[in-house]
Amino acid sequence: MIGVGPIAAALLIDPGAHSMFGGASTQASHIEWLYWLIFWICFVVYVLVIAAFTRAGARNYRGDPGMLPVLPKDEAGDRRAGWFVGTAVVVTILTLFFVLVETVITGKKVESATTSKNPVTINVIGHQWWWEVIYPNPQADQTVTTANEIHVPVGKPVVILTNSADVIHSFWPPNINGKRDLLPGYSSAFWFQVDKPGIYRGQCAEFCGLQHAHMGFSIIAESPEQFAQWQQNQVKPAGDPTDPEAQRGKQVFLTHACIMCHTVRGTDAGSRFGPDLTHLASRQMIAAETLPNTRGAVAGWIVDPQRIKPGTQMSPNPLAPDDLQAVITYLQTLQ
């Protein structure tokens, strides 16, 4: 039953890009191996123990309606039973010790990346309810700031330095590694190395308030060349739009509530309260991986974010229809 369970479940669920069984990194693969090892040990134990209880019950089963007299004490039988229980306890302890040793070994393997030299360093800061992503650089103007979509190069060690701006969140990309809490007041280093290119989803795993359910992110693993190219593009400030509607959109952006929370580098918008929008158009999703980055979705999000994510920090923006269209056109130029 249990053995075929995961297979049946795998048919019901798409293991795809958000599952601990789709390991795309050495870390996730080690953990998956350990999981199956312990799973099969537990499976065997379950079958044996339940078989013993079933047999024990069926052996001398009595359907009598009344209660039977109590069996007399049997010291020879007690001694034999003592041997059985003693042996079973010893086997249990040895099995648990084996699990402990394998756990420590796998834990060391998962954390062995921490000794790597020259990792890609990324600061991830949890916010209610989105992820601020910063690629720090000693040269301030080379620092990249983005949100929710974390680009990493394949085959290179990556270290995520965690922090939180408000409450506790938990960073969890199941295909890549286990989870790590983002604690306000603590910073910790979380290492991994992605081996297979692809887009892997992750989600906040520590309850963090109203929109905990819609606090996704993705890890986009690409070749080192693509990653370098992406990074070069992200470093650039936003260019001036040439299209007249986009130009008008920029004016709307800078004269409405948008500027109160968002940054678009290269313009007067420099607030850090919400996600950095300098290269918004290069992202695939918006609202912490809740909506696709399309004209319609962006329009819906700007006008009434409270309907899509009730409780989100972004306030509704009842823009005039042509202003709204202009802003979206402008945002789409932010490649």
Next chain:
Amino acid sequence: MAVSEPIAVAPVGAAERLEQTWRQPPGFWGWFKNTHHTAIGVRFMVTSFIFLILGGILAALMRFQLSRPENNLMGPDFYNQTFSMHGSTMIFLFAVPMMFQGFGVYVVPLMCGARNIAFPRLNAFSFYIYVGGGLLLWIGYLLNTGVDTGWFSYVTLSGPQFSPGKRVDFWAQMITFTEVSALGVAICIATTILRHRAPGMTLNRMPILLWEKLTISMAVIFAMPAVMVVSSMLLMDRTVGTHFFNPAEGGDVLLYQHLFWFFGHPEVYIIFLPGTAIVSTTVAVFARRHIFGYVPIVVSVVATGFLGFSVWVHHMFATGIPQISESFFTAASLMIVVPTAVQFYCWVTTIWRGKLQMKLPMLWIYGFFFVFLIGGLSGVMLASVPVDWQVHDTFFVVAHFHYVLIGGALFPMFAGLYFWIPKMMGRMMDDMLGKVHFWLFFVGFNLTFFTMHFLGLHGMPRRVYTYLPEMHWGTLNALSTSGVALMSLGVIVFIVNFFQSRASGELAGDNPWAAGSLDWATPSPPPSYNFLEPPTVNGREALWEALPNQPIVGGLRDDVREVLITHSLDAEPEYKEEDPGPSIWPFITSIVVGIVFVESIFTPWAIAWGAAPVGAALIAWMWPKGSRPLRRRVEEKWSV
């Protein structure tokens, strides 16, 4: 060997005089004055069963919301209140009050052969203060002031900055109410076990259930203060502007988690050990054989109580603590498997060598074996740090702890109810309806919770009010929700069975299961004085090993509420003491204390001005009554 026989013939008229002396006060106000442990025990059970149903309704609401992606049954605010209320209700208002207080208060004095629990007024007070906590939390919920930060209410989310309003304060004060209640009962039960045992019931003859209750009482006494401290610190952060948990002012968010789980993990054993106590008791009765491995089981129980305090960090593996500490807590968490395994092996051996009689309680115990074991084994997976990094805070954990808590507490609870309800109400429960109840509940439970393992492994986090259709979690969630209907139907069958059997069930008699412990040596339901002639004990199963002329305790007066105090180790009679008798003051004190607790949510000065009325109520409670001749302890040596 004698199974159960009346131990002696009492003098004519003694029963009437005892009934007069130990009479439970009648009438409306009498209800509030009553301090007899059977009445208070039943009240704990009924009240916590009501909270079980309320918590279950919340669970059903959550399951309906999650039955399909982007469901609009409820918004995030109501969902967050609902799941937080579900957890808080089930842990603080159902599981501990039912498994520890309810069964403990009812069964322990009977099993000790005592006429009442020790400190009966404190016991009654503990009941009212528990009801106060439950009312506070639920009235808050109905006024849209239900806690919305989870049953654990981690800072900083529950701090003043991110949870303005009074929701978290209601929760934090509910903790104080219920923990005061648990502490009070722990003192009553531990004292009863140590000082009120029947002569002859030495420590090594104590029924396993009493060992478990003693261990749990100690765990309560050491664990509950931690959560009262942490909830009070949180309350102070919120009301008087301290910064214990505010990182901006040097406070520490991990301190909260350490203190909370230092309580929170022993709490799991406080809920689970009463379950195993019921298992050990019923296995012996229905296998018709002394439990095999009395000493290993007792050692295991006590070891579990101790080890329970050394595993709390496994709730915090994802916080990024150093690997060396994680390995220590993995080792401790795996070690605690051993005592439970010992108990499983002893149970299976007992059944193997016995003649199993599959009566209703035993059916539920078999349900416990099948269900709890899955939870225990998934616990081994969770104890392994790397696996925990993946499945922590996912539906895998939800599945795990429902297998452990429903398996380890609810299944034994129903076994215990089917076992002791005949004692409590004097009539047997209907067998057929009991079986229907079991199968509905068993199938529904597994349908609801087994599916959750897969959801967790495939990435569904806990405490989400909805999920996107692209995640493909819809099918399994719908399947999981469908199990709720079966479980609810099962509980309805139980309630119908209860009322029907109460009206017209078969009469139970003193000892319908031919069991061996002293709780069956008295009529069902027991009279107000419990035992006409307080019994003595000749072996671990008092009734199975009773001598043909087993002595009784003589010399207790029947015109005064006298109880016998025995030595805590060898149960030699030491002296007589007077039971304090009914009083309205525990109730009034609980009202006064409750008002102070509630008022302190709104102003810290309530503690200051509240001290006077609380003090006055306590003085009235303890006021000595001069007329009674035996108020002083009679330090005379006792002979049986």
